[in-house]
Amino acid sequence: MTGAEALSHAVARLRQAGIPDAPRDARRLLAHVLNIDPGRLTLILPDPVADAVLPVLDIALDRRVARExxxxxxxRRAFYGRDFIVTPDVLDPRPETETLIAAALACPFSRVLDLGTGSGCILLTLLAERSDAAGLGTDLSAAALDVARANAGALGVMRAEFTQSDWFADVSGVYDLIVSNPPYIAECEMATLAPELSHEPQGALTDGADGLSAYRAIALGVQGHLAEGGRLLVEIGASQAADVRRIFAEVGLETVAIHPDLDGRDRVVEARRCPGGR
Incomplete structure (x- = not known):
């Protein structure tokens, strides 16, 4: 069987199972089992593939059909031009979160705190883009922190530290930039989500309540750790901008901007601790 025939087989399996964008996923899975970069796949499609490849490909297809x-x-998952290690212990880095990265990089910073760091993709990307900055990533999950540390090592970003903490509980010090992509999906919305999300840590997706609990917790602790004039950037659900703005205003934070993602949906709230503010 040639690479082209193997790819055709993979696309057919995924389409029959109703997998969205089956050709894209088939190409990624075939490249994975061939241990090549997906960008090189076209070059080898005319060539025969080893007999041993096909059973491995079928196992990968079985997993995708099961909506893994x-x-x-x-x-692996690509994010902001870099590959990150991912496991079921962390959320997949998503393109929407790159909106937060772009907003954070628009102004200088030297010390970053990433609350609920997961894979570490936000903190490590910011530090990789700003070689003079250092930062701390926190997460309640020890398993997630192991993934974040592995990503720091793989990317060679040694200016990142990680610690287990429930929001600010075990955080000390002051930061000029605090970022977070917290669990913001309301419990009542969980049943409507794509089946793939059942494979991700549920505590990183939902607060089990109205989707705003994390913002309240962040607001309660942020003033003790955000420098005067410092910025707080949080990812939000598309309908949460007004609620998050109100929660932050109640603790004296000024909302600087609501940043939309590439689809035009509200995605990031940027707030600031005003000099002399409480």
Missing amino acids: PVSHITG
């Missing part, structure tokens, strides 16, 4: 995310099958 491609990233969990390959163990």
